Amino acid sequence: MFGLFNKSKDKENEGNSQTFPEWYAELQESQQRWFAFLEKLEAKMEELAEAAIPELKQLLQEDEDIYKRTFHRVYSGVNGQLNNIREKARDTYEEKIDSIYYDLNSRISVLDKNHDLLSDFRSACSDRYNDFDDKYDYWRKQIDKTQERDLEIEYKKILDEFETIKDKFSCTQCGGNIKIEKIFLIETYISCPYCKTQNTFAPSTQGKNLQNIARELAEQRTVHLYEEFENENNKERELYHQRHELSLSKIHESDKKVLGEIQAKMDNLEEQRQFVIKNAPKLRQIYLRAMYDEWNKITPDLKEHNEKMYQNQLQSL
Numbered sequence: 137m138f139g140l141f142n143k144s145k146d147k148e149n150e151g152n153s154q155t156f157p158e159w160y161a162e163l164q165e166s167q168q169r170w171f172a173f174l175e176k177l178e179a180k181m182e183e184l185a186e187a188a189i190p191e192l193k194q195l196l197q198e199d200e201d202i203y204k205r206t207f208h209r210v211y212s213g214v215n216g217q218l219n220n221i222r223e224k225a226r227d228t229y230e231e232k233i234d235s236i237y238y239d240l241n242s243r244i245s246v247l248d249k250n251h252d253l254l255s256d257f258r259s260a261c262s263d264r265y266n267d268f269d270d271k272y273d274y275w276r277k278q279i280d281k282t283q284e285r286d287l288e289i290e291y292k293k294i295l296d297e298f299e300t301i302k303d304k305f306s307c308t309q310c311g312g313n314i315k316i317e318k319i320f321l322i323e324t325y326i327s328c329p330y331c332k333t334q335n336t337f338a339p340s341t342q343g344k345n346l347q348n349i350a351r352e353l354a355e356q357r358t359v360h361l362y363e364e365f366e367n368e369n370n371k372e373r374e375l376y377h378q379r380h381e382l383s384l385s386k387i388h389e390s391d392k393k394v395l396g397e398i399q400a401k402m403d404n405l406e407e408q409r410q411f412v413i414k415n416a417p418k419l420r421q422i423y424l425r426a427m428y429d430e431w432n433k434i435t436p437d438l439k440e441h442n443e444k445m446y447q448n449q450l451q452s453l
Contacts, residue, residue: 157250159240163257163373166236170261174268177221184221185275188214192282202345203403207283214279224273225265233261251283261341287353294319301340321347321437347435354430361423369416375409424449 192214195207236431237258244251302316314326314335321344325334355362380400389395428446432439 144235161238161249162236163253166232167257167261170229170233171264174225174264176178178268178271180302181218181221181272181275183219184214185278189278189282192279196282196285202341202348211279211283215276217278218272218276222269225268225272229261229265233258233265272289285349285352287356288350290349291346291353294342297340305335305337307331307337308334318436319343319346321435347438350434350438351431353434354427357425358423359431361419361426365416365419365423368412368419372409372416373433375405375412379405379409421450 143314149440188210190436192207192211195210199205199207202351231449237254240254244254298316298319303313305316305326306312307314307330310328310331310333312328314328314331316326316337320337322336327334379402380399382405384394386398389398424446428442431442435442
């Protein structure tokens with residue numbers, strides 16, 4: 137783990153024993169090493185992500201496999217390396233920060249005048265850990281974005297191909313022209329309008345791929361509705377925590393006027409929260425209906441199957 141956290145024999149605060157307890161120097165040293173350790177991990181994350189992101193974007197564009205298996209293999213590898221860095225931070229926090237905190241906390245009374253030094257140490261190390269986690273989340277999201285394909289472009293290619301071939305299919309028996317009325321996802325028998333011979337029409341690889349991108353394309357087209365639902369859904373938790381914090385503030389408050397004002401704010405927050413609880417499922421239903429409508433427009437042959445899925449999702453609301 138980068139050779140950090142080796143026990144040092146230095147006593148940075150030797151000579152200050154009258155001001156600080158003997159264990160304080162160890163806390164300072166551990167905190168400094170923890171901060172330096174996270175800085176190295178953050179630099180490693182940044183280096184990994186900045187090298188991987190352009191490579192992943194290029195792979196996605198150049199991978200001719202409709203399932204993008206080469207891209208996903210590399211993508212999984214990058215995510216694995218990123219997660220390993222995060223696990224190093226977590227394991228080290230437990231081993232080097234939590235362990236020293238709990239050891240000292242078991243021996244130092246909360247009434248001890250120096251207990252605040254221990255609490256401050258843990259808070260500082262925890263806050264620094266949270267900063268690291270925020271950076272991890274940022275890079276993870278940047279890497280996730282490399283999966284985003286411009287499905288409108290892919291869909292347009294499928295439509296353009298359909299326009300090219302729809303009038304060029306001929307009967308194998310009489311040679312009569314057979315107009316392809318729609319995009320087929322699988323091999324299909326088409327009857328000749330002249331001699332009634334059943335002809336097998338096989339869609340191209342690109343045409344078959346339509347069913348693989350249809351849902352994701354529909355989701356991209358309705359993402360604004362999904363975000364409205366997500367924002368409303370997240371409000372419930374935010375309002376709950378705000379109300380909970382006000383509730384805690386009442387514990388040591390004795391002024392009746394102040395207590396009344398706090399209660400009024402709590403009641404207002406609860407009213408907003410109850411509205412959100414009822415409204416969020418409605419917004420999700422609006423999103424689902426719009427998404428499935430788009431999906432049905434893209435692949436109308438799958439409408440019956442899609443509607444069953446839609447009804448199943450409605451029942452889970």
